Amino acid sequence: MSDRPIIRIEDLHKSYQIHEIIKGISLEVDEKEVVVIIGPSGTGKSTLLRCINLLTHPDKGHIWLEEEEITAPHVNIDKIRQRIGMVFQDFNLFNHLTALDNVMIGMTKVLKMHPKEAREKALWELERVGLSDRADHYPAQLSGGQKQRVAIARALGMNPHVMLFDEPTSALDPELIGEVLSVMQKLAQEGMTMLVVSHEMGFAREVSDRIVFMENGVIVEQGPPRQLFYNPKFERTREFLWKITELYGKEDEAGG
Protein backbone atom coordinates (compact mmCIF):
# COMPACT_ATOMS: atom_id res chain seq x y z
CA MET A 1 0.00 0.00 0.00
CA SER A 2 1.37 3.39 -0.92
CA ASP A 3 0.80 6.52 1.09
CA ARG A 4 -0.32 8.65 -1.78
CA PRO A 5 -3.86 9.81 -1.03
CA ILE A 6 -6.31 9.46 -3.92
CA ILE A 7 -9.05 11.19 -1.98
CA ARG A 8 -8.54 13.72 0.76
CA ILE A 9 -11.53 15.25 2.51
CA GLU A 10 -11.17 18.10 4.94
CA ASP A 11 -13.87 19.29 7.34
CA LEU A 12 -16.83 18.54 5.08
CA HIS A 13 -20.28 19.88 5.94
CA LYS A 14 -23.60 19.37 4.23
CA SER A 15 -27.11 20.36 5.28
CA TYR A 16 -30.52 19.80 3.79
CA GLN A 17 -32.72 22.65 4.91
CA ILE A 18 -32.18 22.78 8.67
CA HIS A 19 -30.81 19.26 9.03
CA GLU A 20 -27.07 19.01 9.02
CA ILE A 21 -26.35 15.60 7.49
CA ILE A 22 -22.56 15.80 7.47
CA LYS A 23 -20.99 17.64 10.37
CA GLY A 24 -17.34 18.09 9.65
CA ILE A 25 -15.83 14.95 8.17
CA SER A 26 -12.17 14.56 7.33
CA LEU A 27 -11.02 11.38 5.62
CA GLU A 28 -8.20 10.17 3.42
CA VAL A 29 -8.18 7.20 1.09
CA ASP A 30 -4.80 6.07 -0.16
CA GLU A 31 -3.97 4.48 -3.47
CA LYS A 32 -5.02 0.81 -3.63
CA GLU A 33 -6.74 1.07 -0.29
CA VAL A 34 -10.16 -0.50 0.28
CA VAL A 35 -12.20 1.44 2.81
CA VAL A 36 -15.64 0.36 4.00
CA ILE A 37 -17.94 2.92 5.58
CA ILE A 38 -20.55 1.55 7.95
CA GLY A 39 -23.11 3.14 10.20
CA PRO A 40 -26.84 3.36 10.91
CA SER A 41 -29.06 4.59 8.10
CA GLY A 42 -29.50 8.32 7.83
CA THR A 43 -26.03 9.10 9.10
CA GLY A 44 -24.85 10.66 5.85
CA LYS A 45 -22.81 7.79 4.38
CA SER A 46 -24.40 8.07 0.95
CA THR A 47 -24.31 11.85 1.07
CA LEU A 48 -20.59 11.65 1.78
CA LEU A 49 -20.03 9.44 -1.29
CA ARG A 50 -22.14 11.70 -3.47
CA CYS A 51 -20.11 14.70 -2.31
CA ILE A 52 -16.92 13.03 -3.50
CA ASN A 53 -17.99 13.08 -7.13
CA LEU A 54 -20.00 16.26 -6.64
CA LEU A 55 -23.37 14.73 -7.39
CA THR A 56 -24.12 16.59 -4.18
CA HIS A 57 -22.36 19.88 -3.50
CA PRO A 58 -20.97 20.23 0.00
CA ASP A 59 -21.74 23.45 1.87
CA LYS A 60 -18.34 23.76 3.44
CA GLY A 61 -15.01 21.97 3.42
CA HIS A 62 -12.60 20.76 0.77
CA ILE A 63 -12.12 17.61 -1.27
CA TRP A 64 -9.03 16.72 -3.24
CA LEU A 65 -8.86 14.05 -5.90
CA GLU A 66 -5.19 13.19 -6.27
CA GLU A 67 -3.52 16.61 -6.54
CA GLU A 68 -6.57 18.55 -7.63
CA GLU A 69 -9.03 20.30 -5.36
CA ILE A 70 -12.41 19.43 -6.81
CA THR A 71 -14.34 21.73 -4.49
CA ALA A 72 -12.43 24.72 -5.88
CA PRO A 73 -14.49 27.09 -8.03
CA HIS A 74 -14.48 26.59 -11.82
CA VAL A 75 -13.33 22.98 -11.87
CA ASN A 76 -14.60 20.91 -14.77
CA ILE A 77 -16.91 18.55 -12.94
CA ASP A 78 -17.41 16.28 -15.95
CA LYS A 79 -13.66 15.72 -16.26
CA ILE A 80 -13.36 14.98 -12.53
CA ARG A 81 -16.17 12.45 -12.64
CA GLN A 82 -14.46 10.49 -15.40
CA ARG A 83 -11.79 9.54 -12.88
CA ILE A 84 -14.30 8.42 -10.26
CA GLY A 85 -16.37 5.33 -10.90
CA MET A 86 -19.65 5.12 -9.05
CA VAL A 87 -21.90 2.14 -8.41
CA PHE A 88 -25.40 2.77 -7.09
CA GLN A 89 -27.70 0.81 -4.83
CA ASP A 90 -30.37 0.54 -7.52
CA PHE A 91 -27.93 -0.06 -10.43
CA ASN A 92 -29.25 2.75 -12.65
CA LEU A 93 -28.39 0.95 -15.87
CA PHE A 94 -29.61 2.80 -18.95
CA ASN A 95 -32.87 1.01 -19.71
CA HIS A 96 -32.86 1.58 -23.47
CA LEU A 97 -29.40 0.09 -24.02
CA THR A 98 -28.04 -3.46 -24.01
CA ALA A 99 -25.44 -4.46 -21.43
CA LEU A 100 -22.71 -3.89 -24.02
CA ASP A 101 -24.04 -0.46 -25.00
CA ASN A 102 -24.36 0.50 -21.34
CA VAL A 103 -20.64 -0.13 -20.94
CA MET A 104 -19.76 1.43 -24.30
CA ILE A 105 -21.71 4.68 -24.17
CA GLY A 106 -19.36 6.46 -21.78
CA MET A 107 -16.36 5.37 -23.83
CA THR A 108 -17.75 6.63 -27.12
CA LYS A 109 -19.61 9.75 -25.98
CA VAL A 110 -17.40 10.92 -23.12
CA LEU A 111 -13.94 9.51 -23.82
CA LYS A 112 -14.52 9.80 -27.59
CA MET A 113 -13.08 6.37 -28.26
CA HIS A 114 -13.50 4.83 -31.69
CA PRO A 115 -16.62 2.60 -31.61
CA LYS A 116 -14.66 -0.48 -32.63
CA GLU A 117 -12.07 0.03 -29.94
CA ALA A 118 -14.77 0.85 -27.38
CA ARG A 119 -16.66 -2.32 -28.27
CA GLU A 120 -13.58 -4.45 -27.66
CA LYS A 121 -12.87 -2.78 -24.37
CA ALA A 122 -16.52 -3.03 -23.30
CA LEU A 123 -16.54 -6.76 -24.05
CA TRP A 124 -13.40 -7.13 -22.01
CA GLU A 125 -14.97 -5.23 -19.08
CA LEU A 126 -18.03 -7.50 -19.27
CA GLU A 127 -15.68 -10.47 -19.27
CA ARG A 128 -14.06 -9.08 -16.15
CA VAL A 129 -17.41 -9.19 -14.32
CA GLY A 130 -18.22 -12.57 -15.84
CA LEU A 131 -21.00 -11.42 -18.15
CA SER A 132 -19.65 -11.54 -21.70
CA ASP A 133 -22.47 -13.97 -22.55
CA ARG A 134 -25.05 -11.32 -21.57
CA ALA A 135 -23.70 -8.53 -23.79
CA ASP A 136 -26.83 -8.33 -25.94
CA HIS A 137 -29.32 -8.43 -23.06
CA TYR A 138 -31.29 -5.40 -21.99
CA PRO A 139 -31.34 -4.48 -18.28
CA ALA A 140 -34.92 -5.79 -17.96
CA GLN A 141 -33.65 -9.22 -19.03
CA LEU A 142 -30.97 -9.39 -16.35
CA SER A 143 -31.14 -10.42 -12.69
CA GLY A 144 -30.32 -7.86 -10.03
CA GLY A 145 -26.86 -9.30 -9.49
CA GLN A 146 -26.15 -9.25 -13.21
CA LYS A 147 -27.39 -5.67 -13.48
CA GLN A 148 -25.06 -4.59 -10.71
CA ARG A 149 -22.12 -6.36 -12.36
CA VAL A 150 -22.88 -4.58 -15.64
CA ALA A 151 -23.00 -1.31 -13.68
CA ILE A 152 -19.57 -2.11 -12.27
CA ALA A 153 -18.29 -2.86 -15.79
CA ARG A 154 -19.75 0.45 -16.99
CA ALA A 155 -17.84 2.32 -14.29
CA LEU A 156 -14.63 0.37 -14.95
CA GLY A 157 -14.84 1.17 -18.65
CA MET A 158 -13.95 4.77 -17.90
CA ASN A 159 -10.61 3.72 -16.32
CA PRO A 160 -11.43 5.31 -12.97
CA HIS A 161 -8.70 6.03 -10.44
CA VAL A 162 -11.08 5.23 -7.60
CA MET A 163 -14.40 3.41 -7.31
CA LEU A 164 -17.24 4.48 -5.04
CA PHE A 165 -19.84 1.87 -4.10
CA ASP A 166 -23.07 3.13 -2.55
CA GLU A 167 -24.67 0.13 -0.83
CA PRO A 168 -24.12 -2.01 -3.94
CA THR A 169 -25.84 -5.11 -2.56
CA SER A 170 -28.69 -3.59 -0.55
CA ALA A 171 -31.27 -3.94 -3.32
CA LEU A 172 -30.34 -7.54 -4.11
CA ASP A 173 -31.97 -10.80 -3.18
CA PRO A 174 -29.73 -12.61 -0.67
CA GLU A 175 -28.69 -15.31 -3.12
CA LEU A 176 -27.43 -12.72 -5.62
CA ILE A 177 -25.25 -10.76 -3.21
CA GLY A 178 -22.31 -13.17 -3.44
CA GLU A 179 -21.70 -12.73 -7.17
CA VAL A 180 -21.44 -8.94 -6.76
CA LEU A 181 -19.21 -9.16 -3.71
CA SER A 182 -16.85 -11.57 -5.42
CA VAL A 183 -16.46 -9.17 -8.36
CA MET A 184 -15.68 -6.42 -5.87
CA GLN A 185 -13.21 -8.64 -4.08
CA LYS A 186 -11.46 -9.38 -7.36
CA LEU A 187 -11.24 -5.66 -8.08
CA ALA A 188 -9.70 -5.06 -4.67
CA GLN A 189 -7.12 -7.77 -5.33
CA GLU A 190 -6.27 -6.16 -8.65
CA GLY A 191 -5.35 -3.03 -6.73
CA MET A 192 -8.37 -0.81 -7.33
CA THR A 193 -8.82 1.97 -4.80
CA MET A 194 -12.29 1.52 -3.36
CA LEU A 195 -14.57 3.39 -1.00
CA VAL A 196 -17.57 1.25 -0.13
CA VAL A 197 -20.70 2.03 1.85
CA SER A 198 -22.03 -1.36 2.87
CA HIS A 199 -23.44 -3.50 5.61
CA GLU A 200 -21.72 -6.62 4.33
CA MET A 201 -19.57 -7.39 7.33
CA GLY A 202 -18.00 -10.44 5.70
CA PHE A 203 -16.69 -8.26 2.91
CA ALA A 204 -15.59 -5.55 5.34
CA ARG A 205 -13.69 -8.02 7.47
CA GLU A 206 -12.02 -9.99 4.71
CA VAL A 207 -11.43 -7.48 1.96
CA SER A 208 -11.16 -4.02 3.48
CA ASP A 209 -8.01 -2.41 4.81
CA ARG A 210 -9.95 -0.04 6.99
CA ILE A 211 -13.44 0.29 8.39
CA VAL A 212 -14.89 3.72 9.05
CA PHE A 213 -17.79 3.85 11.49
CA MET A 214 -20.03 6.88 10.96
CA GLU A 215 -22.93 8.02 13.05
CA ASN A 216 -24.96 11.24 13.09
CA GLY A 217 -22.82 12.93 10.46
CA VAL A 218 -19.43 12.36 12.04
CA ILE A 219 -16.79 9.65 11.97
CA VAL A 220 -16.94 7.93 15.33
CA GLU A 221 -14.00 5.64 14.85
CA GLN A 222 -11.88 4.10 12.13
CA GLY A 223 -9.19 1.48 11.84
CA PRO A 224 -8.27 -1.94 10.50
CA PRO A 225 -11.18 -4.42 10.68
CA ARG A 226 -9.52 -6.53 13.34
CA GLN A 227 -9.08 -3.57 15.64
CA LEU A 228 -12.65 -2.34 15.21
CA PHE A 229 -14.18 -5.74 15.77
CA TYR A 230 -12.10 -6.83 18.73
CA ASN A 231 -10.56 -3.75 20.23
CA PRO A 232 -12.66 -0.66 19.51
CA LYS A 233 -12.14 2.56 21.39
CA PHE A 234 -15.85 3.09 21.83
CA GLU A 235 -18.39 0.66 23.12
CA ARG A 236 -20.88 2.02 20.55
CA THR A 237 -18.65 0.83 17.71
CA ARG A 238 -18.50 -2.69 19.06
CA GLU A 239 -22.23 -2.74 19.68
CA PHE A 240 -23.07 -1.64 16.13
CA LEU A 241 -20.54 -3.91 14.42
CA TRP A 242 -21.72 -7.03 16.18
CA LYS A 243 -25.39 -6.21 15.76
CA ILE A 244 -24.88 -5.81 12.01
CA THR A 245 -22.75 -8.95 11.82
CA GLU A 246 -25.50 -10.92 13.52
CA LEU A 247 -28.14 -9.55 11.15
CA TYR A 248 -26.18 -10.10 7.98
CA GLY A 249 -23.91 -12.87 9.16
CA LYS A 250 -25.74 -15.79 7.57
CA GLU A 251 -25.75 -14.14 4.19
CA ASP A 252 -22.04 -13.50 4.48
CA GLU A 253 -21.34 -17.16 4.89
CA ALA A 254 -23.68 -18.15 2.08
CA GLY A 255 -22.29 -15.49 -0.23
CA GLY A 256 -18.66 -16.21 0.49
Next chain:
Amino acid sequence: MNFLEDLAFLFSYLLQGLGVTIGVTIIALSFGFLLGIGLALMRVYGGRLAAGIAMLYSTVIRALPVVLVIFILYFGISRVIDLSPFLSGAFALGFASTAYQSEIFRGAIQSVPPGQMTAARAIGMSRWKAIRYVILPQAIRLAIPPWSNEAAIVLKDSSLVYVIGVPEILRRAEYVSARTLEPFLAFGAAALIYFFLTFLTNRGLDYMERRYKLQM
Protein backbone atom coordinates in the same frame (compact mmCIF):
# COMPACT_ATOMS: atom_id res chain seq x y z
CA MET B 1 -72.30 8.28 -66.84
CA ASN B 2 -73.12 5.55 -64.44
CA PHE B 3 -72.76 5.60 -60.70
CA LEU B 4 -69.48 3.70 -60.56
CA GLU B 5 -67.80 6.11 -62.94
CA ASP B 6 -69.08 8.99 -60.85
CA LEU B 7 -67.64 7.38 -57.80
CA ALA B 8 -64.29 6.76 -59.43
CA PHE B 9 -64.18 10.39 -60.53
CA LEU B 10 -65.14 11.57 -57.06
CA PHE B 11 -62.40 9.60 -55.35
CA SER B 12 -59.72 10.49 -57.87
CA TYR B 13 -60.66 14.15 -57.46
CA LEU B 14 -60.60 14.01 -53.67
CA LEU B 15 -57.40 12.01 -53.58
CA GLN B 16 -55.63 14.80 -55.43
CA GLY B 17 -55.90 16.58 -52.10
CA LEU B 18 -54.25 13.67 -50.32
CA GLY B 19 -50.76 15.06 -50.88
CA VAL B 20 -51.81 18.38 -49.37
CA THR B 21 -53.41 16.72 -46.35
CA ILE B 22 -50.39 14.50 -45.75
CA GLY B 23 -48.00 17.39 -46.42
CA VAL B 24 -49.72 19.69 -43.93
CA THR B 25 -49.84 16.89 -41.35
CA ILE B 26 -46.18 15.92 -41.68
CA ILE B 27 -44.95 19.51 -41.58
CA ALA B 28 -47.14 20.34 -38.57
CA LEU B 29 -46.17 17.19 -36.69
CA SER B 30 -42.43 17.52 -37.32
CA PHE B 31 -42.50 21.20 -36.47
CA GLY B 32 -44.42 20.44 -33.27
CA PHE B 33 -42.08 17.55 -32.47
CA LEU B 34 -38.91 19.63 -32.59
CA LEU B 35 -40.33 22.70 -30.86
CA GLY B 36 -42.35 20.57 -28.45
CA ILE B 37 -39.25 18.72 -27.27
CA GLY B 38 -37.46 22.06 -26.99
CA LEU B 39 -40.21 23.54 -24.83
CA ALA B 40 -40.43 20.36 -22.74
CA LEU B 41 -36.68 20.56 -22.03
CA MET B 42 -37.10 24.22 -21.05
CA ARG B 43 -39.89 23.22 -18.68
CA VAL B 44 -37.96 20.40 -17.02
CA TYR B 45 -34.33 21.52 -17.12
CA GLY B 46 -34.54 25.24 -17.83
CA GLY B 47 -34.27 27.99 -15.30
CA ARG B 48 -37.25 29.82 -13.93
CA LEU B 49 -37.44 32.17 -16.93
CA ALA B 50 -37.14 29.47 -19.61
CA ALA B 51 -39.67 27.26 -17.84
CA GLY B 52 -42.02 30.23 -17.46
CA ILE B 53 -41.86 31.11 -21.15
CA ALA B 54 -42.52 27.51 -22.16
CA MET B 55 -45.44 27.25 -19.77
CA LEU B 56 -46.94 30.54 -20.96
CA TYR B 57 -46.73 29.40 -24.57
CA SER B 58 -48.39 26.10 -23.83
CA THR B 59 -51.14 27.66 -21.73
CA VAL B 60 -52.01 30.38 -24.24
CA ILE B 61 -51.96 28.22 -27.36
CA ARG B 62 -53.97 25.43 -25.78
CA ALA B 63 -56.62 27.96 -24.80
CA LEU B 64 -57.21 28.99 -28.43
CA PRO B 65 -59.25 27.20 -31.09
CA VAL B 66 -56.88 25.87 -33.75
CA VAL B 67 -58.84 27.65 -36.47
CA LEU B 68 -58.11 30.94 -34.74
CA VAL B 69 -54.38 30.18 -34.76
CA ILE B 70 -54.65 29.49 -38.49
CA PHE B 71 -56.44 32.81 -39.08
CA ILE B 72 -53.97 34.77 -36.98
CA LEU B 73 -51.00 33.30 -38.80
CA TYR B 74 -52.50 33.60 -42.28
CA PHE B 75 -54.13 37.02 -42.06
CA GLY B 76 -51.76 38.52 -39.52
CA ILE B 77 -48.30 37.27 -40.18
CA SER B 78 -48.46 36.48 -43.87
CA ARG B 79 -48.89 40.22 -44.46
CA VAL B 80 -45.37 40.74 -43.21
CA ILE B 81 -43.79 37.55 -44.49
CA ASP B 82 -44.98 36.15 -47.79
CA LEU B 83 -46.31 32.72 -46.88
CA SER B 84 -48.51 30.58 -49.10
CA PRO B 85 -51.82 29.42 -47.61
CA PHE B 86 -50.39 25.89 -47.59
CA LEU B 87 -47.37 26.87 -45.49
CA SER B 88 -49.31 29.26 -43.23
CA GLY B 89 -51.78 26.50 -42.52
CA ALA B 90 -49.08 23.90 -41.89
CA PHE B 91 -47.10 26.21 -39.59
CA ALA B 92 -50.22 27.31 -37.71
CA LEU B 93 -51.08 23.68 -37.01
CA GLY B 94 -47.43 23.15 -36.08
CA PHE B 95 -47.51 26.01 -33.56
CA ALA B 96 -50.67 24.57 -32.05
CA SER B 97 -49.28 21.02 -31.99
CA THR B 98 -46.08 22.32 -30.35
CA ALA B 99 -48.09 23.20 -27.25
CA TYR B 100 -49.71 19.79 -27.01
CA GLN B 101 -46.52 17.90 -27.83
CA SER B 102 -44.57 19.90 -25.25
CA GLU B 103 -46.98 18.58 -22.61
CA ILE B 104 -46.59 15.02 -23.91
CA PHE B 105 -42.78 15.20 -23.85
CA ARG B 106 -42.66 16.97 -20.51
CA GLY B 107 -44.61 14.12 -18.97
CA ALA B 108 -42.43 11.53 -20.69
CA ILE B 109 -39.16 13.19 -19.61
CA GLN B 110 -40.40 13.38 -16.05
CA SER B 111 -41.27 9.70 -16.03
CA VAL B 112 -37.70 8.67 -16.85
CA PRO B 113 -36.36 7.62 -13.41
CA PRO B 114 -34.10 10.31 -11.88
CA GLY B 115 -31.34 7.74 -11.35
CA GLN B 116 -30.78 7.68 -15.12
CA MET B 117 -29.58 11.28 -15.09
CA THR B 118 -27.47 10.68 -11.98
CA ALA B 119 -25.79 7.64 -13.54
CA ALA B 120 -25.11 9.51 -16.78
CA ARG B 121 -23.53 12.43 -14.92
CA ALA B 122 -21.51 9.99 -12.80
CA ILE B 123 -19.71 8.61 -15.87
CA GLY B 124 -18.75 12.15 -16.82
CA MET B 125 -21.48 13.13 -19.25
CA SER B 126 -22.39 16.79 -19.33
CA ARG B 127 -26.01 17.64 -18.65
CA TRP B 128 -26.65 18.10 -22.34
CA LYS B 129 -25.01 14.76 -23.27
CA ALA B 130 -27.04 13.00 -20.60
CA ILE B 131 -30.22 14.51 -22.02
CA ARG B 132 -29.22 13.70 -25.58
CA TYR B 133 -28.03 10.10 -25.10
CA VAL B 134 -29.85 8.87 -22.01
CA ILE B 135 -32.98 10.87 -21.19
CA LEU B 136 -34.46 11.68 -24.60
CA PRO B 137 -34.08 8.22 -26.17
CA GLN B 138 -36.12 6.85 -23.26
CA ALA B 139 -38.57 9.74 -23.07
CA ILE B 140 -39.38 9.53 -26.78
CA ARG B 141 -40.14 5.83 -26.48
CA LEU B 142 -42.40 6.50 -23.49
CA ALA B 143 -44.13 9.25 -25.46
CA ILE B 144 -45.19 7.07 -28.41
CA PRO B 145 -48.70 6.17 -27.12
CA PRO B 146 -49.83 9.73 -26.32
CA TRP B 147 -47.99 10.97 -29.39
CA SER B 148 -49.96 8.70 -31.73
CA ASN B 149 -53.10 10.25 -30.31
CA GLU B 150 -51.73 13.69 -31.13
CA ALA B 151 -50.76 12.52 -34.62
CA ALA B 152 -54.34 11.42 -35.28
CA ILE B 153 -55.65 14.77 -34.01
CA VAL B 154 -53.28 16.78 -36.22
CA LEU B 155 -54.15 14.61 -39.22
CA LYS B 156 -57.81 15.40 -38.71
CA ASP B 157 -57.16 19.06 -37.84
CA SER B 158 -55.30 19.43 -41.13
CA SER B 159 -58.78 19.67 -42.64
CA LEU B 160 -59.11 23.05 -40.90
CA VAL B 161 -56.75 24.70 -43.35
CA TYR B 162 -59.66 24.59 -45.80
CA VAL B 163 -60.79 27.87 -44.17
CA ILE B 164 -57.93 29.68 -45.88
CA GLY B 165 -58.57 27.97 -49.20
CA VAL B 166 -55.95 25.21 -49.17
CA PRO B 167 -57.24 22.51 -51.55
CA GLU B 168 -56.95 19.53 -49.24
CA ILE B 169 -59.44 16.68 -49.04
CA LEU B 170 -62.24 18.48 -47.21
CA ARG B 171 -62.03 21.57 -49.42
CA ARG B 172 -62.27 19.38 -52.48
CA ALA B 173 -65.26 17.52 -51.03
CA GLU B 174 -66.94 20.86 -50.60
CA TYR B 175 -66.32 21.76 -54.26
CA VAL B 176 -67.84 18.47 -55.36
CA SER B 177 -70.79 18.88 -53.04
CA ALA B 178 -71.49 22.37 -54.38
CA ARG B 179 -71.30 21.23 -57.98
CA THR B 180 -73.14 17.90 -57.78
CA LEU B 181 -75.55 18.82 -54.98
CA GLU B 182 -74.82 15.45 -53.42
CA PRO B 183 -73.22 16.42 -50.12
CA PHE B 184 -73.70 13.02 -48.52
CA LEU B 185 -71.71 11.25 -51.21
CA ALA B 186 -68.95 13.87 -51.34
CA PHE B 187 -68.45 14.21 -47.59
CA GLY B 188 -68.98 10.48 -47.05
CA ALA B 189 -66.13 9.77 -49.44
CA ALA B 190 -63.94 12.31 -47.62
CA ALA B 191 -64.82 10.64 -44.31
CA LEU B 192 -63.77 7.28 -45.69
CA ILE B 193 -60.41 8.67 -46.80
CA TYR B 194 -59.81 10.26 -43.39
CA PHE B 195 -60.77 7.05 -41.67
CA PHE B 196 -58.20 5.04 -43.62
CA LEU B 197 -55.50 7.65 -43.12
CA THR B 198 -56.05 7.76 -39.36
CA PHE B 199 -56.35 4.00 -39.15
CA LEU B 200 -53.09 3.43 -41.01
CA THR B 201 -51.26 6.08 -38.99
CA ASN B 202 -52.35 4.50 -35.74
CA ARG B 203 -51.42 1.03 -36.91
CA GLY B 204 -47.99 2.28 -37.93
CA LEU B 205 -47.44 3.95 -34.56
CA ASP B 206 -48.73 0.89 -32.70
CA TYR B 207 -46.05 -1.08 -34.46
CA MET B 208 -43.42 1.50 -33.46
CA GLU B 209 -44.64 1.34 -29.88
CA ARG B 210 -44.25 -2.43 -29.74
CA ARG B 211 -40.94 -2.36 -31.58
CA TYR B 212 -39.34 0.25 -29.30
CA LYS B 213 -41.09 -0.62 -26.08
CA LEU B 214 -38.95 0.23 -23.09
CA GLN B 215 -38.80 -2.39 -20.40
CA MET B 216 -38.06 -1.13 -16.95
